[in-house]
Amino acid sequence: MSQRRQQPPAEIDGGRESLRADCGNCFGLCCVALPFAASADFAIDKDAGRPCPNLREDFGCGIHSRLRQKGFTGCTAYDCFGAGQKVSQITFGGRDWRQAPDTARLMFDVFPIVRHLHELLWYLTEALTLDAARPVHGRIRRVLDATEALTRRDPEALKEVDVMAQRQEANTVLLRTSELVRATVRRKAKDRRGADLIGADLKGVDFRGANLRGACLIAADLTGADLRQADLIGADLRDAVLAGADLGESIFLTQQQVNAAKGDLATKLPPALTRPAHWTA
Template sequence: MISKYNNNTDKQLSENHIDSISFHNTNLKKLRIDCQKCFGLCCIALYFSASEGFPTDKEAGKPCINLQHDFRCSVHKNLRNTGLKGCTAYDCFGAGQKVSQITFNGKNWRQVPELARQMFESFLIMRQLHEMLWYLSEALNLHSSRELSNNISSMILETEHLTALNPNSLQELDLTAHRTKVNSLLLQTSDMIRSKYHSNQNNPSKQLKPLAKGINFFGADLRKTNLIGASLRGAYLIAANFKGCDLSGADLIGADLRDADLSGANLTNCIFLTQAQINTAKGDSKTKLPSSLIRPAYWLK
């Protein structure tokens, strides 16, 4: 367990609330994948499952057969056609280069084999911390109440502090406890933002029906469903039909969008949507995405 911050750290958190508001715009690049600075950690540390977009299962700690000596992928430009859809969907949120270049100071697992296990474990922890940072930065960018924004700012700084820990300290973290605190702030943000979208719907279209309760929408046709301000947190949306849907203010955190059809859908102002989710879905040139996300190259033009 990590000890609580001392008074100087608490003071720093308070003084940096205003500065951290610019986190989303100035530091978002730190949460983007930079494979050139990584030692292929996702290609060896992770377990691959044939049921999750990979041709075969792969044990954690065993290098992918396509990982080259220089830590590059030999089939990177042809991942989908070689049955590696899971690779196109994966996002480490910049944890790979952080562990490779900062946590282990540029030492790689091939040069120093005795560090391999610790490096892989650190990567799995760092990935979760960076994912939390991404969601927190998105929450801060949504301009909620001042009190909530201040709390989010403090949590960003606290989480950033954790990402700077050495490998031994990283492995002593109580990630579950920290994630619980982060999730509380994300849920408060979601409730606040979605309520605003609900209140702005003075006259919802009678042609649209309310979203059914539950999280299982496997293959569902949602084209005639009112999804504005909807909570789709953790929902199973595999192969669901969202063609032309307006998802403004909808919370999509943790939603499974594999093969969901987003053609012509408006996701510009949905919240907590990640690049990894978009990479697993289907879309076209008319699909509207948040400015922080990139349209997958394989989508129909």
């Protein structure tokens, strides 16, 4: 039985749109503020606060269409949940760090904080679309509104936000949402929260209603697996094979998780997510 509304309220759809990355309205913050190390995901080392050498003057990426070929697969997986444009256009009022270098340090400090808060907003917004979670929709809305209010603080106040405390508050209602949704599956699913499933052969496994929170599924083979009503919050899906898998009604799945995995045209995704361009046919 589907747990998603066919047509979520307009306010939810609108809220979800603001949680999608809009690189055209961002000052390349993920390309500057965040550090990365030479690895399978990144071709070079880069310190936090130092612009990536591929960042252009207009804040676009000079190798955007060739990131994977150039060794920057991590860039194709990353998702800021709309924090980039929020910090660029709202928190700092459209003043970029090149024209106003005095804002740079604070902007780079604030960006990851807003990104964490926007990730929570993504989960909370999704929870409001789930029919099974109706009993806690009021609580979800209150936590969502409080989290959104934090993202609209001025830069100095944002820097002092206790992200962990807000995560704990959100997690209370998200856990309850997960329980309500997974209870709709009429079978006893094994609790695999935090399970080490690296490289596991999970082809065709029935994970309906499973708790896979924080599970490590790096390079696991989930070909044809059924993940409907499975809680995937925080699950590591890097290089996981999702060919033909059904994630159409998985809960708390993010674009970043999908981007990091390997799927195909037969992979079913929740309607709020987009099939990555690098997935094979």
